[in-house]
Amino acid sequence: MRKILLLLLLFLCSCIPHQFSNQNLTRQEMKIYNEWIYSIRIKNFSQLGEVISRPPGVFQFLFSLTIPIEGGLHYKTHCIYYQVPYKKIIGILKIDELKSAMECPVNSDSDSWLEVQNIKDLRISLESFKLHLIFKNNTHQVDWSFLLPNISMGEFHEKNLYPGMSLLRTTEESFKNINNKYLGRISDRNSTNSAIVCMKVDKGCHVVGEDRCDDCRYGWYQVVDFQCPKGGSHFCGQNHCGEKLEPACPRGAKIITDESLGICQNDLTPVWNAAHILICQ
């Protein structure tokens, strides 16, 4: 009788951590999935689906994900680290959250956003826009699979899973004009010096500074400056090329040279301004 009772006691005790563990793992899986589903970029991913077995006992950086914050007003970064178990050191999958889109430190140096403990034999792979994390938790085999429909893949032509479709993270904040950081106003003009240069090329045809044309609120247009094969500098806003004191429209460089490179209204003449942009006057 005593033996039976003791066995029963042992059985019940063994159930408690299992239930804890299962519940915790499902909770963690969903916590991750509800964030990673919106990832737009995966970086430093180089695993080929083999078990990660070294270096033992220390954290190593696996990969990072760029994710829009709730409301989509800017990006944050998830840095994923793994500690391979060694003797009494347990295996840990650790996710740190950085508040902006930035490079992850090689070593995890902040409080974790999430930790999965007691894992071993971790394998990670990325196939057909699905990120797999396969590991053993205590004695259970766990296979987490996260669909990343927003990330772009492909060696030559980057494509996402559903071309022309993406998942967004919106809140009421996403639609408030005050939060809109896109560049330029519809009334901006070159002739009034109000147009914003979003991409500048120099005479060596190198891009100077950052290309911000994707951030133009009302599109962008090209001007004629240094006859570069890939075209001239770009300005944000409504295009009024060819009009008085506005840039000349590109005419191409295959047929024409010099000032005639630009298109101006019949009664105007293209001339180079101080910034070496062809202007109609």
Added chain:
Amino acid sequence: MKEFKSSIASKVILFICAVFMVGGFFFYKFDYQTLQKTDQFIQDKEALLRLLQNSSEIHRMWNEGEESREWELEKVECLKHFAIKSPFDETLLRCNPMVLTCHELLNKKINYRFVKYSTNNNYAAFRYLTKSNTALVGLKGTGFLFTLEDLKSQKKLDVFLEDQCHEVFLQKRIYAYGEELPGKDSEDYRFDNFSQNIYLDTHLVTNDEINNWIDFGDRDFTKGLTKKSGNELFLPATDLMLWQMESYCSFKGKQLMLAHIFDAASFFPMDLNDITPAKNNRFPYYWTKKKSEFKADCNLIYAKECLGQKEYSLNTSAPSWAGLKDSMGGVLEAFRNPIDPESNLKASSFYFSFNSPWHKLGFRAGWDGTGFELRHFDFKGINPDLGIDRFKVGFRCMKEAK
């Protein structure tokens, strides 16, 4: 002594049993809650997977449009719902929310619904997003935001669908502007686009598209415009002033079609394989390389005579070599002409008979852009019949891309 030992053992066993009973009760309660929580996470995961599956189907319908099996099944009821009785070019349903909204409305088996958004005027099953009306970082192009709500769990997922099904890339090559002038010494106005990636709208902007601008655009620019419905939805928008046309294209991150780019996309190239021809021969009709091969065919030019033969609809004529529809005939079309700003109107339209000299590519009239009565137009002496109160002027947009 033995009895004493046995009685202690019995008491210990009884104590353990009592602990078990109490512990068992709490364990059951705890375990039940744990199971409930686990169940909740499992349900959350299932809901997310259902939403993802539905997104995939929505993406398919979005691109297939009129070719989707859903449209085939729901077309009659859908058109009734939108009060559309006249035939129209159903390819316009690609990248258009009509197929999706009808599917949600008419199919009782689906397990999601679209969350309604308030607009400038009412409520809609979607929100039209551009970089001018949203703060979302990294927005790709323009398009429609649908918020799917899983009916079983009420979990939501925001799906953004780009509306780029009706754009064509303009081949990089040498082109020429305007009509080909007679005489050996006449100089062609030539240009090339080797340093530009230009995308053109294949069709004129529709009333349906302007409705989205009225609903989700800046009200300062849409003043005076009214939303259209029924048969008018898929007809070209013809009541915008020139500045509003430019503003609409800007709203979409584009620009009003430039006259010389329209010429590039409509004049049939002499040799499609020769992208750097020594001379740009230009032919007056977009379907042929022979100047003499004019055809009084309503499928090529929707001219005045066609009004009595078949109802006018958008995309009524065949596409040009580059994919532009209605490059001749139909309604008038406004451009921005950076070379000759006074020649900013495609006059080839249903206001002129087949034998009118206006039915030639590159030959343009003028419009001051501020009204639609005859006094606002310069038809260079080749005027249409009197008695037209208000001319219909359409437009389309184009954009440069990286």
